[in-house]
Structure formats: structure tokens, C-alpha cells
Amino acid sequence: MAVSELSIGVAPGVPLYQDVKRKILDVVRRGDWKPGDTIPSEKRLAERFGVSIGTLRKAVDALVTENLLVRRQGRGTFVTTHDESRYVYSFFHVLRHDGFKEPPEVQLVAFDRVKADSYAASMLGLDASAPLFRVVNLLKLGGKPVVIDEICVPAGLFRGLTEKRARDRKVTLYQLYQADFGVTVLRTDERVRAVKADATTASLLAVPRGDPLLKVIRRALSFNDKPIELRFSYISTERYEYNSEPVALS
Amino acid sequence: MAVSELSIGVAPGVPLYQDVKRKILDVVRRGDWKPGDTIPSEKRLAERFGVSIGTLRKAVDALVTENLLVRRQGRGTFVTTHDESRYVYSFFHVLRHDGFKEPPEVQLVAFDRVKADSYAASMLGLDASAPLFRVVNLLKLGGKPVVIDEICVPAGLFRGLTEKRARDRKVTLYQLYQADFGVTVLRTDERVRAVKADATTASLLAVPRGDPLLKVIRRALSFNDKPIELRFSYISTERYEYNSEPVALS
DNA sequence: CAGTGGTCTAGACCACGTC
DNA sequence: ACGTGGTCTAGACCACTGG
Numbered sequence: 001m002a003v004s005e006l007s008i009g010v011a012p013g014v015p016l017y018q019d020v021k022r023k024i025l026d027v028v029r030r031g032d033w034k035p036g037d038t039i040p041s042e043k044r045l046a047e048r049f050g051v052s053i054g055t056l057r058k059a060v061d062a063l064v065t066e067n068l069l070v071r072r073q074g075r076g077t078f079v080t081t082h083d084e085s086r087y088v089y090s091f092f093h094v095l096r097h098d099g100f101k102e103p104p105e106v107q108l109v110a111f112d113r114v115k116a117d118s119y120a121a122s123m124l125g126l127d128a129s130a131p132l133f134r135v136v137n138l139l140k141l142g143g144k145p146v147v148i149d150e151i152c153v154p155a156g157l158f159r160g161l162t163e164k165r166a167r168d169r170k171v172t173l174y175q176l177y178q179a180d181f182g183v184t185v186l187r188t189d190e191r192v193r194a195v196k197a198d199a200t201t202a203s204l205l206a207v208p209r210g211d212p213l214l215k216v217i218r219r220a221l222s223f224n225d226k227p228i229e230l231r232f233s234y235i236s237t238e239r240y241e242y243n244s245e246p247v248a249l250s
Numbered sequence: 251m252a253v254s255e256l257s258i259g260v261a262p263g264v265p266l267y268q269d270v271k272r273k274i275l276d277v278v279r280r281g282d283w284k285p286g287d288t289i290p291s292e293k294r295l296a297e298r299f300g301v302s303i304g305t306l307r308k309a310v311d312a313l314v315t316e317n318l319l320v321r322r323q324g325r326g327t328f329v330t331t332h333d334e335s336r337y338v339y340s341f342f343h344v345l346r347h348d349g350f351k352e353p354p355e356v357q358l359v360a361f362d363r364v365k366a367d368s369y370a371a372s373m374l375g376l377d378a379s380a381p382l383f384r385v386v387n388l389l390k391l392g393g394k395p396v397v398i399d400e401i402c403v404p405a406g407l408f409r410g411l412t413e414k415r416a417r418d419r420k421v422t423l424y425q426l427y428q429a430d431f432g433v434t435v436l437r438t439d440e441r442v443r444a445v446k447a448d449a450t451t452a453s454l455l456a457v458p459r460g461d462p463l464l465k466v467i468r469r470a471l472s473f474n475d476k477p478i479e480l481r482f483s484y485i486s487t488e489r490y491e492y493n494s495e496p497v498a499l500s
Numbered sequence: 501c502a503g504t505g506g507t508c509t510a511g512a513c514c515a516c517g518t519c
Numbered sequence: 520a521c522g523t524g525g526t527c528t529a530g531a532c533c534a535c536t537g538g
Contacts, residue, residue: 013515015526041504052528057505073505074536091497095441190494191345193487194444194462212444212462237443244440244494247341263534265507291523302509307524323524324516 020049020059028068028079029223035081035178039069042077067186082175082185091174091188091220094139094147094235095243102141109148109204110136111163113155120152123219124227131155135166135173138204141240145205148234157183157228174220183228187221192242197234205236214242270299270309278318278329279473285331285428289319292327317436332425332435341424341438341470344389344397344485345493352391359398359454360386361413363405370402373469374477381405385416385423388454391490395455398484407433407478424470433478437471442492447484455486464492 024045033039040048046056060077063069070078082088095101115129124130132152139147151173153161158181169176177183195215202209213234220229235242274295283289290298296306310327313319320328332338345351365379374380382402389397401423403411408431419426427433445465452459463484470479485492 017526043504052530054529055527058526071505072536073534074503076504076536093494093497187496189496192442192464192492192494194464194485195487196462210460212446214442214444214464235444237445242442244343244442245497246437246439247343247495267507293523302511304510305508308507310524321524322517324518324522326523 016051017055017058017062020051020056021062023049024059024063025068025223031182033079035079035184036083037079038076039079080184080186082172082178088172088175091185093190093216093243093245094141094240096141096240099243104139104141104147105143107138107140108135108163108167109138110134111166114152116152120230123230124152124154126154133158133161144239146236146240148201148204150232150234152230153228157181177228184222185220185228186223187225188218189221190216190218192216195234197236201234205234207236207238211236213237216242266301267305267308267312270301270306271312273299274309274313275318275473281432283329285329285434286333287329288326289329330434330436332422332428338422338425341435343440343466343493343495344391344490346391346490349493354389354391354397355393357388357390358385358413358417359388360384361416364402366402370480373480374402374404376404383408383411394489396486396490398451398454400482400484402480403478407431427478434472435470435478436473437475438468439471440466440468442466445484447486451484455484457486457488461486463487466492 024039027033039045042053042056042060045060046053049056060069060071064071067080070080072078080087089101089103092101092104094104112134114132114134116124116126116132118128120126120132121128121130124132131154133155135149135151135153137149137151138145139149141147155161158177161181165176165180166173171179174185177185193215194212197205197207197209197211197213199209201213202211205213207213213236216231216233216235218229218231218233219227220231222228274289277283289295292303292306292310295310296303299306310319310321314321317330320330322328330337339351339353342351342354344354362384364382364384366374366376366382368378370376370382371378371380374382381404383405385399385401385403387399387401388395389399391397405411408427411431415426415430416423421429424435427435443465444462447455447457447459447461447463449459451463452461455463457463463486466481466483466485468479468481468483469477470481472478
């Protein structure tokens with residue numbers, strides 16, 4: 001390594017554990033530890049970074065709360081992967097009115113390559129008219145259409161994505177992002193509006209044109225809050241609803 | 251005190267710091283430390299509960315992440331109050347399309363005493379037809395009506411709440427709950443649907459009848475996730491939108 | 501059984517706020 | 520100057536997992 005990982009030359013005023021946290025993050029980003037990997041034990045890491053176990057644990061604690069690492073007692077600490085069942089639908093917020101979350105049945109409706117409009121470019125942090133892949137999915141719940149997803153991702157990040165791969169995947173899109181393109185979704189932000197169903201959306205969802213739908217605008221973010229996806233979801237809330245995560249005083 | 255707070259007789263398998271956390275919680279719930287109070291220093295608390303400072307800190311850490319306590323370096327640790335400016339609108343999720351949060355101008359539209367229907371009773375954990383206070387507010391943003399709030403609270407928890415007090419308050423409703431009734435809102439859960447504006451809502455919001463509105467169903471929770479409020483918000487999203495909190499992989 | 505993370509101790513020293 | 524929370528150490532022992 002070019003620069004020592006030992007804690008010589010840390011900026012003054014920065015807590016050691018934050019510096020250690022950043023160094024662990026660097027290793028993950030560099031790809032030395034990949035999603036699903038076990039990372040070295042806390043004892044080894046403490047030696048490697050030249051800090052006490054308590055400090056090393058504090059750094060790992062922070063990464064665990066940010067969902068970059070997962071601890072399993074007796075086994076080790078792992079880099080988060082989307083393949084674990086508990087994560088697979090953690091970003092899917094459409095539930096039955098009784099609160100039950102059904103797994104959606106996904107149908108690809110459209111796939112194309114488009115140029116970013118100014119809104120998409122600013123939301124994704126790209127130059128205007130940057131190339132995007134655009135995927136439109138229809139999600140059925142309980143056998144009936146409930147959600148239309150319009151998904152835009154930078155073509156540069158997902159070189160080689162094709163209609164066939166988007167259609168034939170056996171996993172969620174975010175699992176595909178991670179497994180095939182090394183892109184990990186860590187966070188999303190979402191904003192919700194109520195809109196009237198336009199003609200095409202209404203026909204896909206089998207509701208009258210003009211019916212009220214939720215429009216959810218989602219950005220999916222990776223390391224350093226880098227935006228990697230912009231998604232518009234149109235949701236019929238006749239039998240389902242959008243569940244906001246519990247909010248605590250903050 | 252009837253039972254010693256020292257850690258004799260802790261259930262086996264329960265970490266000490268969780269026991270300490272529960273004991274601190276008990277003191278707050280008992281009202282010995284009220285919202286806004288400084289609690290004793292970490293050194294004193296460690297002595298009082300017979301644990302090391304590290305363990306005491308871990309208990310306080312947990313209560314801080316649950317927003318029951320607030321630490322301020324050099325000053326002390328405080329019981330959370332809703333009066334701090336950073337908390338005042340933390341449960342208000344209606345923002346301008348550009349992401350700016352304006353403080354709402356609130357007008358009381360109706361105040362009455364009603365019996366809980368079966369839905370409200372189950373959401374609030376009450377018996378059917380338990381007495382409720384019902385408050386209807388109109389919220390203006392940028393001078394124009396944007397939100398109708400219909401708020402239901404158990405009459406038993408808010409004895410003495412009157413139309414005048416609901417109208418004349420100089421603070422948010424949650425500050426009123428805490429200051430006048432000792433009820434602290436710690437968390438909310440929210441579910442969102444899209445609905446057509448009915449006649450009365452449409453006229454209050456000055457939108458055409460049948461226009462799409464967000465309907466947000468919120469429960470406000472206190473200690474032990476006890477429900478203390480059920481609220482229906484009808485939101486016109488022409489110029490504003492509902493902002494879901496950022497969601498992380500979980 | 502060995503190795504992992506989880507808990508806990510008993511200090512030390514630092515950074516910050518208040519007086 | 521003093522008291523507060525914030526960081527950090529260098530261990531010990533416990534609980535869980537896997538071979």
C-alpha cells in the first residue's frame with residue numbers, strides 16, 4: 001500500500017475511530033472485501049490499524065448502523081449483500097391495507113436507452129442529456145396489477161445491461177445491480193405526490209383514467225450518497241398502501 | 251425506593267447495560283426527571299447503578315438513539331423536550347417541490363368529542379366507542395391551504411382539553427401534549443394512500459372535487475410504543491409533496 | 501474445541517461550556 | 520478552574536458458532 005494505514009498523521013480533531021471507519025470503508029470500496037465476504041476479526045483489524053479493540057469496535061459499530069457491515073456472533077463480520085432474504089424487499093414499501101407485505105410478481109413492460117432530461121440529470125448528478133437505461137416494470141400483487149415502476153439508471157454505471165437481462169433476472173433489481181455491476185444500494189430517499197392516472201398508466205393498472213394514484217419519486221444511493229437510480233412508482237392504493245418507515249424524533 | 255437499583259438479581263442472560271437502560275427509563279417515566287431536566291452526570295449515575303462508566307454510557311447511548319435523552323458536551327445530558335427548535339417540525343413531512351420546509355399556518359376548523367369507531371379504537375388500543383377528542387385543522391403553506399389534519403386522541407389521556415386551548419396554543423400540538431398533559435411523542439408510523447377529494451375537503455383546500463389528494467394515516471407513539479394519537483392528513487400535492495424519511499437497508 | 505463477536509471494567513486524557 | 524460529556528486503552532470474561 002502506498003500510504004500506511006497506521007494512525008500516523010491523522011488530522012487533528014478527528015476522532016481515531018472515525019479515521020478507522022474511513023479506512024475500512026476504503027478497503028470495501030477498493031473491492032478488497034466484496035459483498036458477502038467475511039472481514040478479518042476485530043482483534044486482527046485492531047492490530048492492523050494500530051488501535052485498541054474498543055476503538056476498532058466503535059468504527060465497526062458505525063458501519064453496522066450504516067448497513068455496510070453485518071455482525072454475526074460466533075461467526076464473524078461480513079460485508080452487506082442484498083442476497084439475504086431479510087434484505088430482498090427492504091426497499092419495497094407497498095403493503096396490503098392489513099399491513100402484510102406480499103412479494104410482487106414483476107413483468108417487464110419496456111426497456112430502452114434514453115437521454116437524461118434536466119430533472120433526471122440533476123437528480124442523478126449527471127450532465128444534461130447523459131445516456132440512461134430506462135426500465136418500465138409492472139408489479140402484480142395478489143395476481144392483480146398494483147404498481148408501475150419507471151426506472152432510470154446511468155448507462156455508464158451499467159454497461160452491458162440489456163432488455164434480456166432486465167427481463168430474465170431471477171432476483172430483485174438491486175441484487176442484479178450488486179451481483180452483475182458491483183453497485184450496492186445502501187439508502188433511498190423518497191417523495192410522494194398524488195396524481196391522476198394518465199391513459200397508459202390507467203390501462204396497465206386496470207383502473208379508470210383519472211383515478212388517484214400515488215407517485216413515488218425515489219433516488220437510490222450508494223457509497224458517499226452517490227445517486228445510482230431514479231425511479232418513479234405509480235401505485236394504485238385501492239387494496240394496497242405505501243408504508244413510510246417509522247419516524248423518530250430527530 | 252422499594253427495590254434496590256443496584257444490579258443484584260438481574261435476569262441471567264440480560265446484558266447489564268440493558269438493565270441500566272430500563273432503570274433510567276423507569277426514572278423518566280416515573281417523572282423524577284422531566285422533559286428539559288438535566289440528569290445526573292455519567293459518573294454519578296455509574297456509581298448509583300453500580301456499573302462502570304463504559305456500561306453506563308452504553309445504556310445512555312441507547313436512550314439517545316431512541317431520542318429519549320440528549321447529550322450536550324460540556325453541559326450534561328437532558329431529557330428530550332419538544333420545545334427545541336430542531337424538534338418542533340420534525341414530524342411535519344410536507345415540503346415544497348424544491349425540498350424547502352415552510353412552517354405551516356394552522357387554523358382550527360372543528361373541535362368535538364366523539365366515540366371511537368372500531369378502526370380508531372384498534373389503532374389506538376382502546377375499547378370500542380371509547381371517548382375521543384377530535385380536532386380538525388387547516389394548514390396553510392405560503393398563504394394557501396395545503397393540508398387538512400383530522401386528529402383523534404383518547405379523551406382519557408387529555409382530560410381538560412378544550413376547543414379554546416386547541417385554538418389558542420402558541421406552540422405545536424405535540425409541544426402542547428407534552429407541556430400540558432405530560433404526554434411525549436417519541437415516534438410515529440405513517441401509511442399513505444391516494445384518494446379523491448370529497449366535497450368538504452375540496453372546498454377547504456380550494457381544489458376541484460375529485461382531485462387526487464394524499465391521505466396520510468399517522469399514529470403517534472409514546473413510551474413502550476403506546477399509541478396516543480391517530481391522525482388523517484389530506485394533502486394537496488400541486489405545489490408541495492410528502493417526504494418520506496431516508497430509508498437504509500435494514 | 502478454537503475462534504468469533506458481545507459485554508464489562510477501571511481507569512486516563514481531551515474538548516467543551518460555564519462561571 | 521471546574522465539571523461535563525467524548526475518546527481511548529488494555530485487558531478479562533462470556534456466549535455463540537462451527538468443525
